[in-house]
Amino acid sequence: MSGEFHDGVVKALGDDALRQHLRRAMDSLIAKRLAVFPDQDALQELRRYGMAIRGNALSKLPQLLERFEARCEENGIHVHWAETTDEANKTVFEILQSHDVKRLVKGKSMVSEEMGLNHFLEAKGIECLESDLGEFIIQLAGETPSHIVMPALHKSKQEIAELFHEKFPDIPYSDDVDELTAVARGILREKFMQADAGISGVNFLIAETGTLCLVENEGNGRMSTTVPPLHIAVTGIEKVVEELADVPPLLSLLTRSATGQPITTYFNMIKGPRQPGEKDGPQEVHLVLLDNGRSRIFADEELQATLRCIRCGACINHCPIYTRLGGHAYGTVYPGPIGSILEPQKEGLERLGELAEASTLCGACGEVCPVRIPIPKLLNRLRWEGVRRDGTGETSGQGRRRKHSESLAWKAWSSLASRPALYRIAVKSACRFRRMLPQQLGPWTHVRKAPEIAEKPLRELVEVQGLTDE
Amino acid sequence: MNESRRQILDRLRAVSREEGGVLQRRVDRRVWNQDEKVQRFAECMSAVRAEVYRTSEVSWVNDLQRILKSKGAGNLLYAPAKAHGKLLREDLSSSGIELVPYDLEVERWKRRLFEQMDASITGCRGAIAETGSLILWPDEDEPRLLSLIPPIHCVLLRAEQIYSTFSEAIDIQGWADGMPTNALLISGPSKSADIAQVLAYGVHGPKSLVILIIP
Numbered sequence: 001m002s003g004e005f006h007d008g009v010v011k012a013l014g015d016d017a018l019r020q021h022l023r024r025a026m027d028s029l030i031a032k033r034l035a036v037f038p039d040q041d042a043l044q045e046l047r048r049y050g051m052a053i054r055g056n057a058l059s060k061l062p063q064l065l066e067r068f069e070a071r072c073e074e075n076g077i078h079v080h081w082a083e084t085t086d087e088a089n090k091t092v093f094e095i096l097q098s099h100d101v102k103r104l105v106k107g108k109s110m111v112s113e114e115m116g117l118n119h120f121l122e123a124k125g126i127e128c129l130e131s132d133l134g135e136f137i138i139q140l141a142g143e144t145p146s147h148i149v150m151p152a153l154h155k156s157k158q159e160i161a162e163l164f165h166e167k168f169p170d171i172p173y174s175d176d177v178d179e180l181t182a183v184a185r186g187i188l189r190e191k192f193m194q195a196d197a198g199i200s201g202v203n204f205l206i207a208e209t210g211t212l213c214l215v216e217n218e219g220n221g222r223m224s225t226t227v228p229p230l231h232i233a234v235t236g237i238e239k240v241v242e243e244l245a246d247v248p249p250l251l252s253l254l255t256r257s258a259t260g261q262p263i264t265t266y267f268n269m270i271k272g273p274r275q276p277g278e279k280d281g282p283q284e285v286h287l288v289l290l291d292n293g294r295s296r297i298f299a300d301e302e303l304q305a306t307l308r309c310i311r312c313g314a315c316i317n318h319c320p321i322y323t324r325l326g327g328h329a330y331g332t333v334y335p336g337p338i339g340s341i342l343e344p345q346k347e348g349l350e351r352l353g354e355l356a357e358a359s360t361l362c363g364a365c366g367e368v369c370p371v372r373i374p375i376p377k378l379l380n381r382l383r384w385e386g387v388r389r390d391g392t393g394e395t396s397g398q399g400r401r402r403k404h405s406e407s408l409a410w411k412a413w414s415s416l417a418s419r420p421a422l423y424r425i426a427v428k429s430a431c432r433f434r435r436m437l438p439q440q441l442g443p444w445t446h447v448r449k450a451p452e453i454a455e456k457p458l459r460e461l462v463e464v465q466g467l468t469d470e
Numbered sequence: 471m472n473e474s475r476r477q478i479l480d481r482l483r484a485v486s487r488e489e490g491g492v493l494q495r496r497v498d499r500r501v502w503n504q505d506e507k508v509q510r511f512a513e514c515m516s517a518v519r520a521e522v523y524r525t526s527e528v529s530w531v532n533d534l535q536r537i538l539k540s541k542g543a544g545n546l547l548y549a550p551a552k553a554h555g556k557l558l559r560e561d562l563s564s565s566g567i568e569l570v571p572y573d574l575e576v577e578r579w580k581r582r583l584f585e586q587m588d589a590s591i592t593g594c595r596g597a598i599a600e601t602g603s604l605i606l607w608p609d610e611d612e613p614r615l616l617s618l619i620p621p622i623h624c625v626l627l628r629a630e631q632i633y634s635t636f637s638e639a640i641d642i643q644g645w646a647d648g649m650p651t652n653a654l655l656i657s658g659p660s661k662s663a664d665i666a667q668v669l670a671y672g673v674h675g676p677k678s679l680v681i682l683i684i685p
C-alpha cells in the first residue's frame with residue numbers, strides 16, 4: 001500500500017468508536033433496503049430492467065447527448081461541455097462572474113466534489129455554502145464527504161452538537177437532533193434569500209424532453225434551483241437516459257437501494273428557466289457536462305459498465321471494507337466499491353490502482369447493485385490491468401503495478417505446476433519439511449499465524465479415500 | 471468550449487459497439503380500485519408523517535380552517551387565480567385566518583414570503599398510490615415556492631386522480647408530450663437523517679404536509 005492510503009487505513013482501523021458507529025449505520029441501512037424489497041423475484045426483475053435502461057442509454061450515448069442538448073436549447077437551458085474538472089470549474093466561474101455573483105448556495109453534488117468546486121470558487125472570492133444538512137455539517141468541520149449519499153455519516157450526534165456549539169457560540173448548546181436541525185434551517189433560510197446563484201448536481205438527464213431530475217429529501221435542492229436568479233447544474237456525461245419512461249424504474253431502484261425509502265420526499269424535474277408570467281424560478285439555467293475520464297472508461301467494452309452507476313451507495317453500505325474503514329481512509333471523492341472501480345480508472349492505476357486490491361471480492365456489492373454492475377469482476381479486471389504489459393487497452397497507468405518479485409514468483413509457480421513430476425516432489429518436500437518453513441511472512445503474520453502446511457498433500461489423502469481425479 | 475464538446479463527442483463516437491437489443495419498455499401498473507388506491511396512498515403518506523384527511527366538496531374549506539387553527543396558523547398563502555382560490559376568498563375570509571395571495575414575482579416580496587407565511591395551499595395534478603406521492607406542476611398562477619417555503623403545506627387532492635404508479639401517471643397524463651418548467655413529486659414533509667441517522671422534519675421545506683382528499 002502506498003503512504004496515503006496506508007496511513008488512512010491505519011488511522012481508521014485505530015478508531016474503535018468510528019468502527020462501531022459505521023457498523024450500526026450500515027446494519028440499519030442494510031435492513032431498511034431489505035424491507036423495501038420484500039419480493040426477491042420482483043427485485044431481480046427490476047434490477048435487470050434498470051441495467052437494460054442504463055445499458056441502452058450508454059449504447060447510444062453520443063446521440064443521446066446531442067439530442068438532450070438540442071432539447072435543452074429549445075427549453076432555454078444553456079449547455080456547456082468540459083473535458084476536465086479544471087475546465088468545468090472555469091466554466092462555472094465565468095458564468096458566475098458574468099452575473100456578478102458574490103454568494104451562492106449549493107445543493108448536494110458529488111460531481112462538484114470531484115471538481116473541487118468550492119475550493120476553486122472560494123479562492124476567487126465567491127462564498128459557497130453547502131445547504132444539504134450533511135454537506136453543511138462537513139463544510140463547517142472543514143472535511144469532505146465520507147459517503148456519497150450521506151456525507152456526514154461518520155459523525156456522531158455529539159460531534160455535531162460540539163461542532164455547532166463551536167461555530168455558533170451564540171446559540172445554546174444542544175445535542176437534540178430537532179434543535180440542531182432547526183439551527184441549520186434558520187441559518188440557511190437567510191442564505192437562500194440572499195444567494196445570487198444556486199448550484200446543484202443532477203441525478204438523471206432525460207434526452208427525450210431535455211429535463212434535469214433531482215432526487216432529495218430536505219428541499220434544499222429545490223431551494224437552490226428555485227430561489228436564486230441563476231441556477232447552474234453540474235453533472236457527468238453518463239447521466240443521460242433516453243426517455244422519460246426510463247425514469248420511474250430508475251428512481252425506484254435508486255431511492256430503495258440508497259436509503260430503503262420507497263421514494264424520496266422530493267423528485268424535482270426542471271425543464272428550463274422562469275417563463276414569462278411565472279413568479280419564481282431562476283431567470284437563467286446552465287448545465288455543465290463533465291467528462292473527466294468518462295469517455296475513456298466508455299471505450300472499454302467491459303469497464304464501460306462502471307458508467308451505468310446511478311450513485312445509490314448500496315455497494316458502499318454492503319461493503320465489509322468500507323464498514324471497517326469509513327470513507328475518508330480511501331482518500332478519494334468516491335469511496336467504497338464504486339470508488340474502487342471508478343477512481344483508479346479516472347485517476348490512473350499508478351496512483352490509485354491499489355484501491356482495486358482493497359477488496360475481499362466477497363461479491364456483496366455486485367449482488368446489491370441496482371443496475372447490476374459486476375463490481376467484483378471489474379475489480380479483478382483492474383488488478384489485471386495494473387500488471388499486464390501488452391500495451392493494449394484504455395486504462396491509464398496500465399502495467400504500472402507490476403512487481404518484479406511477484407511476477408517472478410508466478411513464473412516459478414507456473415513452470416512448477418506444468419511439470420507433474422517436479423510438482424509432486426516439491427509438494428512432498430514442503431510437507432516433510434513444513435516445520436522448517438519461515439514463520440514470518442511480512443505484514444500477514446504481524447497479526448496472524450503463518451498458514452500451516454498439512455502432513456500429507458491433499459492428493460494423497462484423496463487417493464487413500466479411493467477417489468480419482470475424474 | 472465547443473472544442474471540448476467536439477472532442478468528447480468524437481471520442482464517444484469512435485467507440486463502435488454492436489447494436490444492443492431494443493429496450494423493451496413497459497408501463498408498470500397495479501390493478502387497484504379507487505378505494506384501494508386512496509388507502510394505499512394514505513398509508514404511505516402517514517408512514518412519513520404527512521396528515522391525510524378525507525373531506526368533501528362542501529366541507530373542505532371548513533376542515534382546512536379547523537386544521538389551520540389547530541396548528542396555530544394565522545395566515546394562508548394561496549393562488550388567487552385558481553378555482554379553489556376563489557372558494558377560499560368567499561368562505562375563509564371571515565375565519566380570522568388572513569389570506570395572502572401569491573401574485574407578485576418572488577423578488578418583490580422575498581423576505582415576507584420567507585419569514586411571515588405560516589401555511590400555504592395548492593392543488594395538484596394527481597397522486598401516486600404506490601409510493602404515496604403528490605404530483606405538482608407549478609405554473610404562473612400557482613408558483614413553485616408555494617409548496618416549499620411556508621412551514622405548513624396543504625394540498626387538495628381529488629380521489630379520482632390517484633394513479634397506481636408513477637409510470638402509469640406519466641403514461642396516462644402524457645407527460646412526454648409537454649412538460650412544464652418544473653414538475654414535482656412530493657412524498658411527505660421535508661426531512662433529513664443527516665444527523666446520526668435520526669429523522670428530523672422540516673429541514674428546509676415544510677414541516678407539515680396536510681392532504682385533503684375530496685372524493
Ligand code: SF4
Pocket residue numbers: 308309310311312313314315316337338365368369370371372373
Ligand atoms: S455501483 Fe451500483 S450499488 Fe454502487 S453506487 Fe453505483 S449503482 Fe449503486
